[in-house]
Amino acid sequence: MPQILLTGGAGYIGSHTFVALREAGYGVTILDDFSNADASVIDRLGRLTQGPVDVVEGSVLDRALLDHTFAEKSFDGVVHFAARKAVGESVAKPLDYFETNITGLVTLAQAMRAAAVWRIVFSSTATVYGEPEVFPLTENLPLSHTSPYAFTKLTAERVLEQAAAADPFTVGVLRYFNPVGAHPSGLIGEDPRGIPDNLMPFIAKVALGEISELQVFGDDYDTPDGTCWRDYIHVMDLARAHVLSLEALMAGRGHVLNVGTGRPVSVLEMHAAYQAAVGRDLPYRIVDRRPGDVPRLYADPARARDVLGFSAELGLSEMCASSWNWVQAQAAGWRFNS
Numbered sequence: 001m002p003q004i005l006l007t008g009g010a011g012y013i014g015s016h017t018f019v020a021l022r023e024a025g026y027g028v029t030i031l032d033d034f035s036n037a038d039a040s041v042i043d044r045l046g047r048l049t050q051g052p053v054d055v056v057e058g059s060v061l062d063r064a065l066l067d068h069t070f071a072e073k074s075f076d077g078v079v080h081f082a083a084r085k086a087v088g089e090s091v092a093k094p095l096d097y098f099e100t101n102i103t104g105l106v107t108l109a110q111a112m113r114a115a116a117v118w119r120i121v122f123s124s125t126a127t128v129y130g131e132p133e134v135f136p137l138t139e140n141l142p143l144s145h146t147s148p149y150a151f152t153k154l155t156a157e158r159v160l161e162q163a164a165a166a167d168p169f170t171v172g173v174l175r176y177f178n179p180v181g182a183h184p185s186g187l188i189g190e191d192p193r194g195i196p197d198n199l200m201p202f203i204a205k206v207a208l209g210e211i212s213e214l215q216v217f218g219d220d221y222d223t224p225d226g227t228c229w230r231d232y233i234h235v236m237d238l239a240r241a242h243v244l245s246l247e248a249l250m251a252g253r254g255h256v257l258n259v260g261t262g263r264p265v266s267v268l269e270m271h272a273a274y275q276a277a278v279g280r281d282l283p284y285r286i287v288d289r290r291p292g293d294v295p296r297l298y299a300d301p302a303r304a305r306d307v308l309g310f311s312a313e314l315g316l317s318e319m320c321a322s323s324w325n326w327v328q329a330q331a332a333g334w335r336f337n338s
């Protein structure tokens with residue numbers, strides 16, 4: 001059984017990828033410092049995969065811990081999620097983002113090099129395309145950054161590219177578009193702390209009655225209904241893309257790929273789909289544009305299909321239904337009773 005080190009494996013995308021990897025027959029060890037994840041996720045992963053969950057608690061900045069972890073087990077590859085991911089926070093605390101997202105990656109890559117573990121799947125983001133003007137987005141477009149967060153992801157991509165030019169790393173870079181939804185069991189999902197920044201968790205809180213209304217940030221964009229277009233991808237599809245990415249790395253094929261559906265969805269379309277999943281109207285109000293938002297962002301998913309055989313299978317209704325299932329399960333309090 002191939003063994004994978006999954007950094008950030010207790011987080012939102014990491015936890016779903018844990019399940020997908022276990023179901024695909026991989027042995028998985030999670031490395032997580034639980035700075036943005038609840039420790040109860042581990043029990044739930046155990047329930048979902050009906051087995052023990054190997055966890056190392058700590059940071060990718062801890063070189064001694066990484067060396068110890070790589071010495072304990074012979075790993076065939078690493079899937080690296082552990083990072084900070086809030087764009088707004090990155091503007092306020094850029095150095096924290098550089099430390100975790102860039103120094104963390106370099107420390108991990110150094111430890112991998114020392115242990116001769118050469119395969120890595122890296123979590124990147126569509127924000128590396130900056131403020132694009134050509135759509136859909138193909139991987140060969142020029143890259144830029146409009147926030148410290150985007151800078152860290154772009155820099156990390158380049159760190160890996162240059163490391164792979166010198167040492168035998170095989171690298172899979174996955175540029176996620178907008179991950180949403182949850183595992184159909186309702187046992188794992190996105191668990192943002194405090195008031196969410198992102199659209200779907202925000203609508204979910206409106207549906208739960210925790211927030212009175214959705215604020216739609218601008219309806220005067222150059223899109224059919226005036227609200228921004230994004231490429232939302234179900235986290236279950238995204239998790240599956242990581243398994244396929246690892247398989248390609250095992251076959252010696254590095255890659256840089258968009259992971260999206262290629263189908264843009266407006267804010268109002270997402271709101272309507274969530275209402276349909278919930279079965280009642282959810283209040284919203286149009287407010288001013290949010291600074292920094294780009295009107296359109298959606299993938300050309302062709303390369304991921306050609307290179308990995310990956311296509312997103314789940315649509316907007318499954319994204320909304322699974323999110324609603326998850327937030328209701330959480331609200332019902334099972335997480336405290338499990």
Ligand SMILES: O=c1ccn([C@@H]2O[C@H](COP(=O)(O)OP(=O)(O)O[C@H]3O[C@H](CO)[C@H](O)[C@H](O)[C@H]3O)[C@@H](O)[C@H]2O)c(=O)[nH]1
Binds near residue numbers: 200215
């Ligand atoms: O309360 C809200 C929240 C969001 N939106 C709108 O919904 C759309 C999606 O916003 P999100 O915050 O959910 O997602 P973003 O596309 O802004 O950003 C996300 O996707 C990016 C890549 O596309 C980065 O990865 C980033 O980290 C991640 O938060 C935007 O038009 C935004 O203005 C609202 O109208 N109201």
